[in-house]
Amino acid sequence: ESASSLLKLVQLADGLRKGAFTEKISISRLNADLTYSTASYNLKAILNGTEPDVVLQADDKVFIPIITDLRDKKxxxxxxxxxxxxxxxxxxxxxxxxxxxxxxxxxxxxxxxxxxxxxxxxxxxxxxxxxxxxxxxxxxxxxxxxxxxxxxxxxxxxxxxRTNPGYFVQKVVTVKGEVKFSGNYVLSNRNERLSDILNRAGGFTSLSNIKGVSLRRRVSADDPNADIRRNAAKKLFSTKNDSSAFTALIDSVEAYETVAIDVEEILKKPKSSIDILLQDGDVINVPSKDDVVKVKGEVLLQTQIAYIPNRRLSYYIDLAGGFSTQAQKRKAFVVASNGNGKRVKSFLIFKSNPIINAGDEIFVPKKLERDGKRVSVAEMVGITTALASVATVVIALLRL
The missing domain is CATH 3.10.560.10 (Outer membrane lipoprotein wza domain like)
Structure with missing residues (x-):
């Protein structure tokens, strides 16, 4: 049944909803030129008979607001x-x-x-x-x-x-490798240090490499350097940056960063400032003794070489056949078994040639592909800033 007027339309709709705002409604009408015009009416007055009914036309659109729609939601x-x-x-x-x-x-x-x-x-x-x-x-x-x-x-x-100031969730650290009792350990207090956990783990086994003990710590999810580390790693290790495995490795490793430690000194001075306070999620790794030095990257022969005390980086590079033509010689890394990294660098006429220890890993990155363009200052700053943070990634790559 058609509605010839506004009152007739309200009757056909079984009346108004509760909360309808009737003081000001609108009717949109299609004009001859196919545009719309809008007019406002006081439906309350029309219902009360104090104003005349409105005759409707085909294609009219009547809008009656709800009072709650006209207020901020509390x-x-x-x-x-x-x-x-x-x-x-x-x-x-x-x-x-x-x-x-x-x-x-x-x-x-x-x-x-x-x-x-x-x-x-x-x-x-x-x-x-x-x-x-x-x-x-x-x-x-x-x-x-x-x-x-x-x-x-x-x-x-x-x-x-508020949070109860005396409420604490257990914090867990992990000890892996050559200790008598490896596994997870719950921190008993906020002052528990690296030496405390190593003692709770029963100490080292006879096969442990104490110099190689490493500590990895979770990086905050909003760490601003995450993208810098990822991009720098891909530039420095471009031999693998196209593989999905490499990308997955970067994403997983960058959730942690290596904390520089010297366990031999820590055990000599327990509870001192160098004896690091542990945090939830810390991972302590005690590696086995390793009497070889690994040489990877842009050398003629990627290999493992028997360790000889007091030999320097150049000695092991020579035994690996020397640098390839694509090598970035000045950006070579020496990564200790505890995760600390050292880069070959020059200052004036002097050039560092560090002594290599058992278990160290040497990595020589490939030259950057320039595509006819010079590397921008921003790119170089990003790479330089990230070098220290990439050490953990290097270890994972070399062990693939």
Whole structure:
């Protein structure tokens, strides 16, 4: 059945929805030139008979808004130690207990002490008010049925539940390799150091390479140097940067970084400043004795050479046949078994030629492909900045 007028249309629609805003509705009408024009009407007055009905035409579009659509949605926010932090619909009469309940309740780490309400300030009389929010602090019970507060929440309040200062999640470190009892260890206190964990692991076996003990530490997810390390690694080790395995290796290794340590000195001076405080996720690796030196990269013969005490880098490069024509001689790496790296570098007329130790790995990178263009200053700065961080990647690559 067609609706010839606005009142007839409302009747055919079985009346208005609850909350309909009738003081101002709009009707869009198709013009002869196929454009639309809009006119506003007071439907409330038409329903009351104080204004005339509106005759409708074909293709008219009638819009009657809902009153709630014309208002800001009132919410509260619950943050901190609750199971489902976030924004929730505000309801008149809400209390802190109600807010915590809709947010899933307290977490195990929550405390009722120092609950905080941040309340919006609306002062229409002054633009120079220094205060930007009213902050209300409460000390109450952690049990929801015992939270007592005469303070009712208001729209847009922010409720913050603090962490219990005496609550700690277990922190675990891992010891691998040549110790008597390898595996995971829970840190017993915040002052536990590398020497403490090595003692708890029963000490070293007779096959351990103490100089090669390494410590790897997780890198924060928002580490700003992650992209620098990845790009520098791909430039320096371009012989493998096209393989998916290489890319996966870079992505996995860069989640950790090597912490420079000297375990021999640490064991001589336990509890000193060089005896590093451990963190959650640390990995301590104690390698086996290794009486060879590995030479990889741009040499004529990639090989393993029997270690001879007090020999320098040039000795092992010569035994590997010398540098290839594509070698970046000045960017050669010496990577110790504990993960610390050392690069061959020149200063004026002097050139470093470091002494090599048992288990060291030498890597000679390939020259950068320039494609007829000079390497930019930004590229060189990025590579130089990342050299120290790439040492861990080098170890993984050499062991492929």
């Amino acid at each position: 919410t509260i926010s619950v943050e901190g130690e609750v199971r489902k932090p976030g924004a929730y619909e505000y309801k008149t009469g809400m209390t802190i207990a109600d807010a915590v309940i809709v947010a899933g309740g307290f977490t195990e780490a929550a405390t009722g002490l120092r609950l905080e309400i941040g309340r919006r300030i609306t002062n229409a009389e002054s633009k120079d008010n220094i205060e930007i929010a009213e902050v209300i602090n409460l000390d109450t019970e952690r049990s929801l049925d015992q939270i007592k507060s005469s303070i009712a929440l208001q729209p847009y309040d922010i409720v913050i539940v």
